[in-house]
Amino acid sequence: MSAPLGRRGLLTGWGRTAPTAADVVHAVDPDIVGRAIEEAAASQSAGGRGIIARGLGRSYGDAAQNAGGTVVDATWLDAIHKVDVASGVVTVAAGVSLQTLMERLVPLGWFVPVTPGTRLVTVGGAIAADIHGKNHHIDGSFCSHVLEMTLVTPGGTVTLSPASDPDLFWATAGGMGLTGVITAATIQMIPVETSYMLVDTERAPDLDSVMDKMLTGDDAYRYSVAWIDCQSTGRRLGRSVLTRGDHARTEDLPERLRGPPDRGRAFVPRTLVRVPFTPPSGLLNPLTVGAFNEFWFRKAPAHQVAKPHHMAGFFHPLDGVGEWNRLYGSKGFLQYQFVVPDEHGETVRKVIERLTTVKLASFLAVLKRFGPGDPGPLSFPMPGWTLALDLPIGYHALDELLDALDEQVVSAGGRVYLAKDSRVAPATFRTMYPRVDEWIAVRNRVDPHGVLRSDLGRRLGLCSDRSAPSTSDGRSRRRTSRPAGTKRVAPKRGGGAPSPAKTTSTTRRTDTTSTTRTTDTAGTARTATPPERTGT
Amino acid sequence: MIDAIGRPQSVLVLGGSSELAQAIVAKLVPARCRTVVLAGRESERLSEAAERARAAGADVAETVAFDTTDIEHHLAFVDQVFDRFGDFDLVIAAAGVLGTQGVLERDPVATASLLTTNFTGLAAAMVAVAGRLRHQGHGRLIVLSSVAGLRARKVNFVYGSSKAGLDAFAQGLGDSLVGTGVSVMIVRPGFVVGRMTEGMTPAPFSTTPDAVADAVVKGIESGAGVVYVPSVLRWVFAVMRQLPQLVWRRMPG
Ligand SMILES: Cc1cc2nc3c(=O)[nH]c(=O)nc-3n(C[C@H](O)[C@H](O)[C@H](O)COP(=O)(O)OP(=O)(O)OC[C@H]3O[C@@H](n4cnc5c(N)ncnc54)[C@H](O)[C@@H]3O)c2cc1C
Ligand SMILES: NC(=O)c1ccc[n+]([C@@H]2O[C@H](COP(=O)([O-])OP(=O)(O)OC[C@H]3O[C@@H](n4cnc5c(N)ncnc54)[C@H](OP(=O)(O)O)[C@@H]3O)[C@@H](O)[C@H]2O)c1
Numbered sequence: 001m002s003a004p005l006g007r008r009g010l011l012t013g014w015g016r017t018a019p020t021a022a023d024v025v026h027a028v029d030p031d032i033v034g035r036a037i038e039e040a041a042a043s044q045s046a047g048g049r050g051i052i053a054r055g056l057g058r059s060y061g062d063a064a065q066n067a068g069g070t071v072v073d074a075t076w077l078d079a080i081h082k083v084d085v086a087s088g089v090v091t092v093a094a095g096v097s098l099q100t101l102m103e104r105l106v107p108l109g110w111f112v113p114v115t116p117g118t119r120l121v122t123v124g125g126a127i128a129a130d131i132h133g134k135n136h137h138i139d140g141s142f143c144s145h146v147l148e149m150t151l152v153t154p155g156g157t158v159t160l161s162p163a164s165d166p167d168l169f170w171a172t173a174g175g176m177g178l179t180g181v182i183t184a185a186t187i188q189m190i191p192v193e194t195s196y197m198l199v200d201t202e203r204a205p206d207l208d209s210v211m212d213k214m215l216t217g218d219d220a221y222r223y224s225v226a227w228i229d230c231q232s233t234g235r236r237l238g239r240s241v242l243t244r245g246d247h248a249r250t251e252d253l254p255e256r257l258r259g260p261p262d263r264g265r266a267f268v269p270r271t272l273v274r275v276p277f278t279p280p281s282g283l284l285n286p287l288t289v290g291a292f293n294e295f296w297f298r299k300a301p302a303h304q305v306a307k308p309h310h311m312a313g314f315f316h317p318l319d320g321v322g323e324w325n326r327l328y329g330s331k332g333f334l335q336y337q338f339v340v341p342d343e344h345g346e347t348v349r350k351v352i353e354r355l356t357t358v359k360l361a362s363f364l365a366v367l368k369r370f371g372p373g374d375p376g377p378l379s380f381p382m383p384g385w386t387l388a389l390d391l392p393i394g395y396h397a398l399d400e401l402l403d404a405l406d407e408q409v410v411s412a413g414g415r416v417y418l419a420k421d422s423r424v425a426p427a428t429f430r431t432m433y434p435r436v437d438e439w440i441a442v443r444n445r446v447d448p449h450g451v452l453r454s455d456l457g458r459r460l461g462l463c464s465d466r467s468a469p470s471t472s473d474g475r476s477r478r479r480t481s482r483p484a485g486t487k488r489v490a491p492k493r494g495g496g497a498p499s500p501a502k503t504t505s506t507t508r509r510t511d512t513t514s515t516t517r518t519t520d521t522a523g524t525a526r527t528a529t530p531p532e533r534t535g536t
Numbered sequence: 537m538i539d540a541i542g543r544p545q546s547v548l549v550l551g552g553s554s555e556l557a558q559a560i561v562a563k564l565v566p567a568r569c570r571t572v573v574l575a576g577r578e579s580e581r582l583s584e585a586a587e588r589a590r591a592a593g594a595d596v597a598e599t600v601a602f603d604t605t606d607i608e609h610h611l612a613f614v615d616q617v618f619d620r621f622g623d624f625d626l627v628i629a630a631a632g633v634l635g636t637q638g639v640l641e642r643d644p645v646a647t648a649s650l651l652t653t654n655f656t657g658l659a660a661a662m663v664a665v666a667g668r669l670r671h672q673g674h675g676r677l678i679v680l681s682s683v684a685g686l687r688a689r690k691v692n693f694v695y696g697s698s699k700a701g702l703d704a705f706a707q708g709l710g711d712s713l714v715g716t717g718v719s720v721m722i723v724r725p726g727f728v729v730g731r732m733t734e735g736m737t738p739a740p741f742s743t744t745p746d747a748v749a750d751a752v753v754k755g756i757e758s759g760a761g762v763v764y765v766p767s768v769l770r771w772v773f774a775v776m777r778q779l780p781q782l783v784w785r786r787m788p789g
Contacts, residue, residue, distance in 0.1 A: 010715060017540035020674040021717030047671065061540060067623075067717055068673030331758065334540045394758075399541045399567065422540035425568055455674070458623070459537040459545070465672065466622040 005036050006070055014325050015060040016332035017393060017422055020067035020455055024054075027076040027095070030183045033152045037181065040070050041154050041451045049465055050453030053181040055122030056097060059129060060335045061422025062455035063176050068465075069453055072181055074124050080104065081184060088189040089147065094124030094182040099269060099319075101189075106267035106311070110189035111247065113145035117366070119269065119316050124182040129419035130174035130379040132386075134223040134315070137371040141381050143173035144374050145188045153180035153446040166375070171442035174379035176418055178452045178462060179443055192247045195267045196257060197223070197314040199245035202303045207238025207349055210367070211385075214242070218369050222246040223314075228365040229293040230389065231286065233356045238349065240367070241300040245314065253308055269312040274322035281329030281394050289361035328392050335420040336402055337388035339370055339381060344412035348385050351405055355389070358401060364390040377435035380417040388420065399423070418456065426461040436462075537625060538676065539568075542757030544625035546571035548617060550661055551631030552599060553581040555731045556680060558588070559749035560628060565592040567753075573621055575602035575613075576631070596621065604631045604657030605649070614664035618672075626756070627665050628678045629658055629706075632698075634732050640694040647694050654698035659705045666709060669718040676756060677720045679706040683764070686724070686773045690785060710761065721755050723748065724773075725765040741766055 006023030025036045040051035049069030056075060057064055065071065077095035084090070088110040092101070098112050099119040105111070114126070114133040121131065127149060132141045139145075148161045151172060158180075160169045172179045200221070204210035210226050218224045221244035228240045250258055318324055325333070340347040348367065355362060366388045370381045391398065406428050409416065415432030416424050430436055440462070443452075450463050457463035538544045547564055549557045552574025561572055572589040573596070576582045582599050589597035600617055618624065635650045662677065669675040684692060685699030703722060710720030725748050727739035748765045755763040764770040776784070 008715070010717060015540060018538055018674075019717060020537075021715065022673055049672070062537065066673075067537070068671055332540070393540060396754075399543060402541075423543070455537050459539060464622060466619070 005032065005039060011054070011057070011065045011071060012332070013057060013059050013061045013064060013422065015334045015422055016325055016328070017334060018062055018455070020065050022066045022069055022071040024071050024073055026073045030077060033072055033181045033183055034157065036070055036072055037152060037154055037451065041449065044449055044451060050451050050463065052452060052454040053124060053128070053177045055095065055125030056120050058118055058121045058125065059419045061420065062459060063419060065455040066453055067455055067458070074181065075122060077183055083108070088191060089186060090189060091184060091186040092123055093184050095122050097122055098126065102267045102269070102311070105189060106192065106195050107265045109191055109193065109265065111192040113139060113188060113190050114142040115315050117316060118319050120319060123185050123187070127173060127182055127185060128175060128177045130374065130376050131419070132370065132381050134225045134368060136381055137218055137224065137369045138222050140371060141374055141379065143376065143379070146185055147188055148186040149182050150184040151180040151182055154449065154451045155446055167442045168446060170374070170376040171439050173374065173376040175376070175439065175443070176378065176456060177454060178457055179446055180452065193249045194247070194253060195265050195311050196248040196253055196308045197245045197311055198248045198252050198306045199243055199309045199314060200305050201241065201243045201301050201307065203297065203300050204240045204242055206236055207240070207352065210238065210240040210242055211345060211348070214369055218244070224369065226367040227296065228352065228367055229297055230352055230355050230362040230365040231290050231293055237356065238352050239297060241297060245309070248308055252306070257308055267311060269316070269319060275324055275326040278326045278330055281331040281392065283329060284327055284361065284363050284392055286359055286361040289363050292363065331393040333390055333392045334422050335388055335390050336405065337386060337417040337420040338405070338409045338414050339384055339386040340409060340412040340414035341382065341384040344414065345385055347408050347412040347414065348387050350408055351387060354401070354405065358397070360391060360395050360401065362389040362391055364388070377439040378418065378433055380415065380419070384414070421456070424460070426459070429460045537674065538756070543567050544569055544676070544756065546621070546624050547626040547628065548573045548575065548624040549628045549630055550575050550602060550604070550658065551629070552576035553579060553585050554630035555745050556725070556728065556748050557628050557630040558585050559745035560752050561589055562592065563749050563753050565589055565594050570594060571596040571621060573617060574599045575617065577601070577603055604661060605652050607657055607660045610661045610664045614661065614668055618668045623672045624675060626676050626678065627669070628680070629662055630680045631658055632680065634692070634695055637692050637694065650694055651698050654695070655701040658702060662705070662709060666713065666718065670713065670716045673717040675718050677718065678752060679720060679722050681706065681722050681724050683724050683726050683769055683773055687777050687784065689787065719759070721760060722762045723752055723755070723765065724762065724769065726769050741769055741772065
């Protein structure tokens with residue numbers, strides 16, 4: 001055929017661990033996605049190693065890698081297809097970043113419904129990880145705001161809405177790219193009047209007090225997050241800085257921040273500095289991190305109410321430093337993020353205690369509350385507490401420490417977040433995500449031959465490379481793909497034709513009443529009542 | 537896949553009954569290595585080694601027939617093993633014999649045979665393995681070399697030169713694999729008190745299979761390219777290699 005689509009390159013996630021090589025295909029137009037999937041499917045029997053999409057590579061581990069196979073760089077799909085300024089419904093290509101959405105739409109009075117701690121993620125990555133923000137307790141996760149998406153699967157291209165094919169829609173939400181490549185999505189944005197936030201900041205002297213404040217007070221705020229000092233011990237264990245707030249209305253702002261109508265809305269993010277090289281591992285050690293934590297805690301006001309902050313600083317403080325992941329040195333780092341149900345809040349304390357006893361410095365420790373999860377079988381959020389810890393590789397017993405934390409999380413009925421994971425054991429993953437078999441059934445329907453593969457999928461036993469061509473060799477067939485204990489779900493219309501994904505096209509999507517936020521701008525920005533959630 | 541903390545999920549050992557390899561496998565299995573494939577000449581020791589890996593909790597612990605000297609079959613052998621078991625995160629090249637210097641010095645056939653076992657045949661198998669690792673885009677090849685290869689000694693120069701060849705081969709192979717997702721780690725133990733050295737008086741800085749295994753596991757985690765066991769040998773041999781020939785030749789032992 002023609003020249004190969006991709007070029008070999010080494011890839012890692014944001015944590016810069018476990019690099020693997022793949023053929024990277026730049027999705028310079030959406031047709032290339034389909035062609036790349038076809039080629040991957042065709043090369044299966046000749047030892048081909050499948051295909052996976054990659055966005056901006058902000059997942060920490062191996063989710064957007066595919067050793068020996070093809071990786072579609074979806075950041076090329078960067079067109080904004082359609083914006084309905086009146087309703088805030090936008091249709092964009094999946095490689096558009098949340099940063100671009102903010103730059104373009106905040107001036108028009110619309111903000112992304114969910115933003116993670118970095119705006120440098122793509123819409124595709126946001127859907128594939130079903131990301132959450134500081135507003136999860138009010139607004140749920142990203143996919144609750146997705147009205148429709150276009151998914152390219154080995155069986156063809158499908159337009160999906162939660163109504164048209166709920167199983168596939170929700171298997172894709174949080175499905176880490178393993179159900180297909182998302183090429184476009186329609187999202188209901190939320191109305192804002194300005195690019196400022198009104199923020200209440202308070203210090204909490206210990207963990208109990210911060211958790212108490214969050215339990216009793218979070219419902220009154222749309223956004224809430226606590227930064228925790230994981231090094232202080234004893235009575236000060238878990239001392240924190242709690243920041244909570246909501247979008248500022250024009251009238252909330254002092255005159256000087258209002259300016260002409262558009263200025264107060266302009267969203268101008270900046271990278272202030274860039275980490276120019278990779279310092280040796282060990283720069284972020286207990287000493288330096290301790291100094292930083294002390295500084296951060298003291299810098300925070302003891303209690304401050306309704307202070308205007310620009311959105312960029314409030315949501316994405318780290319984006320001010322480009323490639324800060326290099327600060328962890330050549331060995332890289334990982335993030336451990338888990339969620340436990342409300343009744344097991346004490347797990348948060350146990351985990352922090354454990355970290356302080358081994359004197360392992362977590363530069364970033366962030367505590368949030370989750371509201372109800374959405375129907376995705378692999379979607380991470382569930383009601384309760386979520387704690388995220390950045391940890392350097394190099395501490396000699398990190399493996400045992402994290403395995404022990406897994407155990408605590410499992411016994412509390414919780415789980416870890418796949419977008420952050422780079423080390424959970426396959427069996428532990430299955431316990432944490434008990435609905436994985438449901439997900440596998442849907443995946444087998446749209447990808448019966450397992451063309452969609454990633455390193456994360458291999459590590460967790462969700463995909464396999466054992467050469468088991470779709471031929472008569474029943475023995476090797478049996479060996480493929482399923483980790484022990486999985487039920488094989490027969491692809492829907494018996495073996496043969498690999499086109500089970502039905503091609504539905506829906507056109508009734510701009511119906512704003514089906515969204516999670518009303519478009520009634522007056523006063524909604526300060527509303528604290530949870531809007532109706534779809535599908536929980 | 538090797539995870540962020542350096543834990544492999546599958547391992548293939550060339551020279552499956554090796555005491556050092558078994559010590560390494562014994563550490564990998566409790567740390568999540570689910571698939572252990574031991575390639576070697578059929579023997580009770582080989583099947584017992586698989587038995588031990590299974591007892592330690594490996595899901596798959598199998599033996600496959602492999603002889604380093606069976607060069608024409610290496611390619612087919614390696615393809616079969618990878619086709620049957622899937623990816624290997626780790627491949628350990630452990631096969632090797634020490635030989636008896638007194639015999640080797642007088643017997644060209646025995647000398648050639650040792651060189652084939654330790655170097656030619658094993659290097660050929662590594663070529664086949666590297667091909668599959670390159671194809672899978674990830675993996676680590678661990679080569680059990682020896683400080684004996686850093687500078688040949690009159691008392692065991694046939695063995696020493698086989699290790700020198702293997703070591704140089706592994707270095708070059710490692711460099712050629714940069715950017716492919718595959719890496720090579722060379723392990724250079726000193727005198728290891730164990731089966732291979734049974735009946736010999738331990739040299740200075742002698743070590744144990746367990747210590748070698750620890751160093752290897754640590755090396756996988758840190759992504760090391762060369763590991764000395766004990767680590768002080770790195771400095772000892774930096775000096776040894778500089779000694780004048782006259783002094784080196786007269787070193788005892
Ligand atoms: C500093 C920082 C803070 C963060 N804070 C948060 C947070 O607060 N909340 C949160 O939820 N997450 C957070 N994250 C994680 C991040 O939001 C997710 O990992 C997100 O998926 C990254 O998107 P990406 O475009 O970089 O995707 P990648 O990392 O490139 O890929 C992630 C997954 O998405 C899949 N994918 C990407 N594009 C597509 C596509 N077009 N079609 C199908 N699948 C696709 C990939 O296959 C992969 O499985 C944070 C990450 C960083 C670095
Ligand atoms: N022990 C030390 O002091 C020391 C020091 C430095 C380096 N090393 C190196 O470390 C490696 C492992 O040694 P060890 O200590 O574990 O010794 P070992 O237990 O004797 O292991 C050597 C292995 O090589 C295998 N082997 C020999 N000839 C073979 C052939 N033709 N084909 C396939 N396999 C063959 C042996 O298999 P059989 O069971 O079939 O014989 C055995 O499994 C060797 O390469 C050795 O040179 C050892």
